[in-house]
Every structure is written in structure tokens, then in C-alpha cells.
Amino acid sequence: MSLLAIKDLSLSIGDTQILHDVDVDTEPGEIVAITGESGSGKSMTALTVMGLLPRGAKPGGSVVLDGVDILQTPEPDLCQMRGNTMGMVFQEPMTALNPVQTIGAQVAETISIHENTTKTAAHERAAQMLERVGLKVPPSRYPHELSGGQRQRVVIAMAIALRPKLLIADEPTTALDVTTQARILDLLRDLVREFDMGLLMITHDLAVVADIADKIVVMQDGRVVESGATDHLLKDMQHPYTKALFAASTHQVQLPVRKGSVQLLYAKNIIRDYPMPRQKLLGQRPTFRALDNVNFHIEHGERVGLVGESGCGKSTLTRAILGLEDVQGGEIRLDGDPVFTGNRPNQSVRRKMQVVFQDPYSSFNPRHRVERLITEPFHLLKNPPTGKARETVIFKALQDVGLSAADAGKYIHEFSGGQRQRIAIARALIVEPELIIFDEAVSALDVSVRAQVLDLIVDICGKRRLAYLFISHDLSVVRSVTDRVLVMKSGKIVEQGDTETVFSDPQHAYTKSLIAAAPQLPPLI
């Protein structure tokens, strides 16, 4: 008898069938990973096990946990089980905690609602649990005083405070940096062994799956397409979707050969300070140094990567290069002209640079049509094309990124995430820039879409001999699409060099730790 046995689980909300005949088993001390792309139903499966389905959801089949069928259990009994028999960890640690309660009180609550203890005893046990999950701050802290990784530890402490038999973790490390991710994964693995609990982990990241799971369940469109023990499944994939998914994750872009070495962008000793809130009522405002003496260059047609963890200064650097904000020291020149002259950005230089952002949902004004969205950079031209010529340019731009002329009249909400990133690329290309900054441009996309967009980027930029700066936290992507890479930490570039060299033989300790922390898929046959 398994700890958790999901059998023939189906789920519908209104007229939409979300899950079909899902079967998943978990044993005590076993880590089972459910993986798949967005919309595959993996999160809904997890919520079903917790009995926390949204209103109006109708489940069928059976979900037996520790001998109890969750689907047949009334709500008051489910409340007894949650936190006690089963605990859950969520994706977004920044919002998962109550902002107006101390972390100690929130962990203690798990204990006090299920057990008859005194407040002091519950708080004491909460403090021990926080220590067990490796948190090094006192329980009297409030969530906003903690980093994302620390908050995730608090959420884990809450979930395991009563040593539940089953822990469900829904994308527990997706919002975290790679080094933090590695530590949280280690913690989860330790806890599973120590408490002999089952861990049902939901994640889209196949490298994480391969790294941690004992068993893999692959889902697509609400169905389980394949499942099996990790090493077995990795060696011998049966279903075409599984194969396609793993292939897309390890997708290697064909990077065209580049010739010539004429300097395009040149940044020397850049310093960027931000004013911080005053410490004393009157007195100097302290400053935060976001960019500390940054030096680098990009050649014509060169593909440069920039990696680093959140808060390292990547976005600040982007803004400085684009001339959106002035710097406090140093200079940035493009083709010899400064990007920022006097106190205003340099329009003629700007025309040579464009940018593609991460979030396909916030990159476009929802009130404008595609033709207006992608022609926005025309503002930089002295004589933008009009009438027939403008139409031709729009259609060509859309065709170049794999969309059709008919898409010009649509609004952005009619497109999927991948299509939106294509539109963003069309917008960047329309004024024929010499440098494009891709700021986490594929990070929000599913793996199969991501592979297609990466191919598109490399193909288009190769044909036009365009240089790009590819900013990403995902080391494997950077490795496959760049010639040279910069590694950034705390506002400084700690290492730069030929991509292959840096990845195969990192010199700086930080680069080494980044590469070591990044989970990797074993080579597929």
C-alpha cells in the first residue's frame, strides 16, 4: 500500500476538463517529480491532493493518502489532515507569508492549531524547526526583513513542523537564484530522508527533476504520458512528448560562425549609485553602489552573455547601456558616440540599440494594435516610412519572426507567450539596430517554445550580423547562444572571457559556485 495513491483522477472546472485519468503513486521516503509545461495540470494535481481546489472544481477518481480518500473526506477532517498528515510549499516565497506576523508565530501556528500545547511550547518548537531548516535569523523577524531563499525556508518549516507523511512542493525553487535553489533542494532531500516522508514535487525544470527525483511523472494536457523510475526513464524514454521535452531542454543552438572584430559598444569604469533612504532625520543620504567600476566591450556582430544572480546589477547595467539613466562615473560609447550626453539620452545612438524584455505579458501596451506596437521605435527615425512603405515594413517584420501580415491588426492579448516574444523581437528589429539587449528574454517561456525562440534569435541575428547582449540567469542557455560571457556579482564583473573557456574552466570562485550549483541534465542517448 503506497503512502499516496492517485488513481484515475479526473478534474473539471465548468465545462473544461483539466485532468484525465491521472495515476501517481508515492512511497514514504520517496521523491516523485511531476513535470510538464504550463497548462499540463501538474499544479492542479497537487492542489487536489491538498484538498485545496478552487471553487467549482469537480474531481473524480480517488486520491488515497495514508488510507484516507481525500476526495471523499469532508472539509473539517481535511483541515485536520492539512499541516498534520500533509504539508505544502509554494512557488512564490515573497507573497506566501503573512506580512504582518512574525515568522516564528506563523510556524508556531501550524503546531498550535493541531496540537494542544501552550503558546510558549509552540513557539519553542517553531524556533527549533526554523533552525532545522537552516534559517539563521531569530523567529521574531517579519517576512519583509528576509530574502527569498530565507522566506522559502520559513515556508518549508511551516509545512514540516508536524513531520507530515507527505510534503507537496509546487515549483519550490523556480523563483530562486541557482545557488539558493541548490541549497533548498539539498534541504528538501535531507528532510525526506530524515523524516521518511514522501515528497511530491511539481516542477517544469527537467534538470531539477533529474537531479532530485526518484520517480518522474511527465504530464501533458492533463494526462500522464509517461512515468517511471528516474534513471530508467532517462535511459529509455517511450513517449514522443517526453523525448521532445527533454530534447528541447538540452536544445543546442547552431551558432553561426562570426568574422571580424570591430568594436561596437564600449563601457569604461561605469559607476552607478542609487540614493538610499536617510538613516538620520537630517544628514547625508547614503548611496547604494549598483555598478562598481564595470568595464567591457561588444564587437560588431558579437554575441555576448551576461550572467549573475538577482540584485547583481544586471538590470541597472541594461538601463545604463540603453541611456535610460545617467551614470555617476565612467562612459559608455556606441560606435564612438556617448549614449548619454549632457543630461539627456542621445537619440541618434539609441536608434542603434533595441531591447527585448523578459515578461511577454507586460512588454506591450494592451490598448494598442500590433502594427502600432512594433512601429513604436519609428519615433527614433527622422523620416519614418508612411503609408504603403510603412505597411510593407510591418509585414516584413512580422514575417521575419514567423508571424503573418494578418496579425498586424490584432491586440496583444490574442497571442501566446511565445508569439509575444516574437512580436517583441519584431519591434526591436524594425529600426535595424546594431545591438539588441535580450533581458531574460526566454526565461518566462516553456522549454519547447524557448527552443524555437532561441533558434529564431540566433538565425535572425546571424543573417543581419547583429550583435547582442544576452542577459540570463540560465547558464545552459547562455552557454549555447553566446561567443563570450561576462559574470557579474554585486555590481562588479568578476570574470569575462570566451564562453566555452569560462564554462569549462572557470577562474573566479563565484563563477565556479554558479556552475556547480546549476542542476544539469545527464547527457541523453
Add this chain to the structure above:
Amino acid sequence: MIRYAAGRLTSLVISLFVASIVIFAVIEVIPGDPAAFMLGVNARPDTIAALRAEMGLDQSLIERYFDWITGLLQGDFGQSWTYKTPVADLIGDRIWISLPLAIYALILSTLIAFPAGIYAASRRSGAGDITIMGATQLGVAIPNFWFAMILVLIFAINLRWFSAGGFPGWDNPLQAMKSLTLPAIALALPQAAILARVMRSSLLDMLGEDFIRTARAKGLSARQALWKHAVRNALIPVLTIIGLQFSFLLAGGIIIEQVFFLPGLGRLIFQSISARDLIVVESVVMLLVFTVIMVNFMVDLAYAAVDPRLRSKA
């Protein structure tokens, strides 16, 4: 926390300063010669001269402003031209009706709105929610002075439970409270309707937050999660509304006093307006604005008590 309070205090002082300048400018600068304005076109020159002397109009504007402010700080609100008594005495008699009325109404409004809003949010889209929301929709639309007239018609004239107006004085606190009850209800119900709606929507926003899901995953029932986690977070926007409402209640009270013939600040100010007694108007308006700014300062402090993020920020 101290830094936060100090910041709020600074902005309190600045607000009071600017408000006093605005009031001073409207009353003493815009009319040109306030003395001539107060006495009207038919006044004899020597009367005007006397008033000018009394108001100190021969001094420069800055000196007059400074005198006014230092007077206010020492409790000297000037001398009323029509009543021939110190304005401080006039206010002293009347503020003990207007202020208790506003506070009474605020308490009633909160006592009605909180349970109603929380109940409606916890029964979202249920019969209770729909009934309460329908009632608040009506409550928001009722003019409070008309509502007061209806209350008088029903409870004073027809049922004779309350007197139709007047104020017996605070010698008998129970009677005093009783005579303020109908006015307070008339003021409170429409405000309670607004507050209940804000409470409900703020709670519903909170119930959609991730930390409520976390609380449910710990084993809290939906109702426990609402009470233990959503309510306190929902208070933050609700406090803003309570702060704003106090100024409406104070101003609304001035209107309601007319319905119930209460000898409060409202009566004083309307009589002073028709008698063109600018000295009284100036000081009473400053007092009202002072009260509103003070209440908002207290609301700011209450924010910090509810929200730890404010305490640690500058």
C-alpha cells in the same frame, strides 16, 4: 518606528502651517479690507475704524498672521464682533457637542461596518452577502440630513422615543447621550455603508493572496484563515477610509446639528457667516482643519501599529 513617527510629525506640522496660511489668506487677504467687509456697505466710517483698530489691521499681514497664530497657540482665538465675547468661550461651549457627536458616530459606524463587511466577505455571493451589499448600496445613496429628518419623523414625532431636537447639557450624561443618539445614527449609517463595502472588498483582495493559501495548507479552515490572517491585513486600507470619514463626520455633524437644533459649532458658524463675523469663521475653520489633520496623524500611527513594514522603513 521613532523615525516613522518623527516623519509623520514633521508632515503634520507642515500641513498645519500651510493650512493656517490658506485660511488666513482667504479670510483676511481676499476681502481686501476685512473690517469694511464685515460691517457692510452702510457702515459708518468711525465704526469701521474702531473694528480696524480692534483687528489690528494697521499692522502688516505678516504681523497679523503671526499674532493670530501665537494667539491660537495660547488658546486666544480673538474676540467675536457680533457676540462681543472671546471666540474661545463660544467654541468651548459648542465643541462639546460637535466633537462627541462625531466620535459617537465614528464608533457606531465602525461597530456596524466591521461585522457587516467581514460577514459579507466570508459569505461571498451568498444570500447574506447579497443582502448586505444591497443594503449598503442604499445606505451610500441616502443623504444623511434627509435620513435624519426621517428618523425624527419616525422616532421622535410618531413613536416619541426621542425628543425631536435640542440638547440638555452634559450635567446628565445619559440624557445628553440620548439626545445625540438619533443624530449619531443619521450620521453613522451612510458612512457605515461605505466602510462595510471597503472592508468587504479589502478582505476579498486579501483572501486572494498567496499567504491565505499558505494558511489553508497549514490546516486552518477558511473561516480561521479569514480571521487570523486576512482581517489584520485588510485593516490597512480600511484605516485610510476611517481617517477620511472622521472629517466627513465632523463636517456632516455640522449639517445634522441643523436638523436636530443642536447648539454645536454648526449653528455658531452659520450664524457667523450670515453676520459676516469673519473672526469667528476663521478660528472655527482652523479648529476643524486642525482636528482633521490630527486625526489623520493618529491614523498614520495606527498604520505602523498594524503594518511592521512601515515601522522599519524611514
Add this chain to the structure above:
Amino acid sequence: MNRNLIIGTTLTAVFITLAVWSFVWIPYDIESLDIANKLQTPNSAYLLGTDHFGRDILSMIMMGARTSIAVAFVAVGIGMALGIPLGLLAAARHGSLLDEVIMRGNDLVFAFPSLVIAILITAVFGASATNAIIAIGIFNIPVFARLTRGAALPLWERDFILAARVCGKSAARISVEHILPNITNLMIVQGTIQFSLGILAEAALSYIGLGAQPPTASWGRMLADAQTLVSIAPHTALVPGFAILLMVLGLNLMGDGLRDWLDPRIRVART
């Protein structure tokens, strides 16, 4: 279209029609007195009865609707015309001294309820419907300024604004081209709500004699006249009261309905 919107729009339309109609025709002249027919309860000749001067209450309601709607409409117009640009400016210069000054100025105006502004204005200029408009209008400025700034700030964080800046567009241009169209719905909904508050405020100011003066008809004045008559002729107080109630209710329902109708759009759920 939802139920709230239909009921609300209908109620509002009825009053607007009454107000417009009053320019063409009213049942009885309300400027002449007809003491013989005073305090009649509603009947076939006087559908809503008469007041203590024998004036037809329906005719006065129609004339009063004009005053109420005109005052509230212009006051909301003032609030929007000044408040929205101020809010856009504050958001565009977020964190600057200008932003701070605008927001502190807003707080300051919030310390002057519209009644207090009306008191100040009336004390110096005398009572009139125009002064009521100014008092309510001034009060509306910070409402719209704050709302605009609050809605614009998160938009400024969005990537499409950054994209527009990369295209060299100025803050003013971005405010008009990108921010404004994205807050229009909010402003329409808030405008409807402020309109209803304007109707209430106008009635209150007229009731205490700080608003419209005779012979201008106004619902608030009708209630002031009815106050001493309420025990002998309740209809003189009930009719104008219900007029205010229904007009305000209509506008509020319309506001709620508009919000439900305009807003639930492209809110994509992300897993």
C-alpha cells in the same frame, strides 16, 4: 451589459431626461405662488403634491434636477481636468520633489472637507450655486490626482513603458500615449462615483444655505423648506429625499456596472 448597469443607467437617464425636459416644459410655473393649493398631497392634478406656497413639487424636482446635475457635473469636470494631469505628472516624476509637493498638497486639500471649503468661500463671497461648484470641484481634485498617480505608478514599472523610453519618447508623451488610455476605465468608473457624491454634496450645501439660492430650485433647498412641515405634510420631505436617493443610487449602480463591464479583460492567469 449587467443588471447593475441597466438599472443604474435607466435611473440616471430618467433624471437627466427630467432635467433636459424642464427647459422645454414643466407642469406648473414655480415662480408664482398659489397659496390656495398649498400642501396638497399627491393627486391627479399635482402628481407629487404641492409645497407650502402651493408650488407643484414635480415641477420643482425637474428644475432641481437641473441644478444638481449641472453642479455635480461641472465639479467632477474641475476635479478631472486638474486632478488627472497632476496625478500623471506626479507619477512621471515619481520620487522627485515635485511628486512630494503634489502629494502633500493633496493631503492638505483632504484636510478641508468640501463643507469647510464652502464655508470659507461663502464667508467671503456669499452663497451661490457657483460657489458650491467650486467647493465640490476643489475637493475632487485630490481624489482624481491620487487615484491617477496610484494607477499610473504600477504602469510605469511595466516593461512596455521601458520599451517606449528606449524608443526615445518623453515622459509627457508616454503619459498621454501609454498611461492615459490604460487608466481611462478607472477614471470613468470613479467619475461616476464622484458625480453621485457631488449630487449629495450639492444637496447638503443647499440644505444649509451655502449652495443654490432662491429662486434657483434645488433638492437641498426643498428639504430645508420641508423641515418644519415634515410632521404635517411628510410628502414635502419624502419626495425630494427620494429624488436624491434614486439619482445617487442610479449613479452608483451605473459605476459598479461600468466597472464590471469594462474591467474583467485580459487578466491572464499564469502558473
